[in-house]
Amino acid sequence: MQLLKPDLAMLDSYRDALERGWSPDNLMGAAAAERELKRIAQDPAAFLASLDDPEAKGGPIRLPDGSEAQRLPGFRRWLWDGEFAGSFGFRWRPGTAELPEHVPGHIGYSIPAWKAGRGYATRGLALLLPMARGVGLAYVELTTEADNIASQKVILNNGGVLLGAYEKAAALHGGEALKFRIDL
Secondary structure (H helix, E strand, C coil): CEEECCCHHHHHHHHHHHHCCCCCCCCCHHHHHHHHHHHHHHCHHHHHHHCEECCCCCCCEECCCCCEECCCCEEEEEEECCCEEEEEEEECECCECCCCCCCCCCEEEECCHHHCCCCHHHHHHHHHHHHHHHCCCCEEEEEECCCCHHHHHHHHHCCCEEEEEEECCHHHCCCEEEEEEEEC
């Protein structure tokens, strides 16, 4: 299993996952999947290029409530087991591990339901952590819903420590979630 920079050779497998109902965005769900399918159809190369933006040149991002916020440097990597097996996103602020309120954590990930239960998320996160260390962070923070026991186990299995419950930003539809920290 590998965590790879997305490329054209992997795009059909990624598109297939989107068409089967998987979404790379746990907050926006099907709307995010539909948006990505449209972007792929319009310009596959531009879509792939947008997934790797370590200098935050991509312009503002749209939040779940429809508002816009400044983009942070970041990138997505795809978990690959011979086909698409998950998406891992990483974002940061240069020079600090602190994040703005509209960014719940440094790392987000999503594994297709048909790949769940195989330890893929745990392995993918383990593969991403050295990349986070590579940008100079001392730690990363991740969040999950209080009822998402599987995600909590993924984080804990990678050295995560529960910081506690917190209230999500209104732009992210509010509500309580759990915040974890993994020291790098």
